[in-house]
Amino acid sequence: MFERHYLGAYWGPRRETALECARRAELFFHLLARCDPMFAQWYRGGRGFPRELPGYPVRSDAEEWEQLFLRGRNRTDVGKNVIEDLGFTEHVWNAKKVRTRVQLHCGEYSPWGSGNTCLLYPPEEGPGREQLLRAPLMTAVLSSVATAWDPDFAMVSSTDMVDLIEKRNREVRVGWLTYLSRRLGRVPPLPAPVRIEPVGELGWLLILSSEAMTASNPEHVAFTARVRELLDRAGLIERPEPGPADG
Template sequence: MTEDYYVGAYWGPRKETALECARRAELFFHMLARCDPSFVQWYRAGRGFPRELPGHPVRMEVEALEKWLLKGRNRTDVGKHVIEDLGFSQTMWNAKKEATDISIHCGMYTSWAPNSCLLKVTRESPIRERLLRVSVLAEVLIAMATAWDPDFAMASSSEMVDLLEKQGVEVRVGWLTYLSRRRGRLPPLPAPVRIEPVGTLGWLLVLSPEPMTAGNPEHVAFTSRVRELLERAGLIAWPSPEPEGA
């Protein structure tokens, strides 16, 4: 069975303007373009784009990204009023078929949902095989960490996450995992886990040089073990959100 791999970064409530988010997005896409040739050009939805293209090409400059994010504000069903605390949500992709998709939710400061940046890896080969390498995914995680300053980020298959996740909201451990220094101190971890600093922001944990799959019991057991050690160190549970108005 082909597993669905993705890279996701998550952070708690952070009130930011569309301009502030656009500056982060510009840095993210600039760094992402260096990770793989398929990450250079992205497209968005909208009427009137040429049929030979997957959508409207997205210009990766702050002004264009700010306008793009402003179009993604959440609004009420009645009156279409902007819901300020839900920030901005947008999606883009890089091909007509078997695309890699990116979804961004930023500027959100409500307590019930995290901000996030998700990259869903295409199911098409040979691009898929090229992307599912530690060298590429590590650079994608570093780009997310540098641009968005998340609490954590990870690269994994959805199937592996489903097997390991125990709480509704928790730090997810994947084949590769990024943890912000805000989370706390790392405990000793077993070989062959490789730990690399990401500037002064946090650490990148690489559990294996080869892809880890939910279909391999040894991969599941080892990832579960690492998760257990991080949980004992207090790095898995997110703080409970404060009551509204607190």
């Protein structure tokens, strides 16, 4: 049974300029490239790119990303005026067909927006998918996301597993791999074989298994639910309603 795994990182209202977001993107893609050569080059859409390429090549530097974010601002339907507090969006990929995709939404500071996110989708087939869905590489990727974007939380899971584990519409999601910011609170003792690793001074990485966990495996579901319950008792799962951004 095929399950669509993804990495999702989420954080609340944070007022940042296009340049500040671009500096985070520069660090993010630099760290990704260090994880594996498959992440060395990224592409974006647009008219007129050479058809032998996956898209327009994107330079992983702040100057390039600032321009992309400025082009990716949300605008009103009438008049196409920039909606400043909804931040910036961009979508890139690393290959023509069997690709990893990254969707970024950052700089949003409206308490009524959809929230800031970094989403990474592995290929749906092929050796690249198998390679990426291994604990050592995906742990490094998740650590890169946490280091660059400083989210409130992030996780690697399948959409089917999220549907089974999530109890409320708005909560911290727990996956096969989970990142929790120190802002959320203290991580309680968790049962073996969970490993807890620090991500600098930012937070903790929880590794529930050395293999990708799936919703089709009842043991995986039960163990993920148990960890979620322990984190919930420690006050780490419920997310407060967002208020105005700082700054």
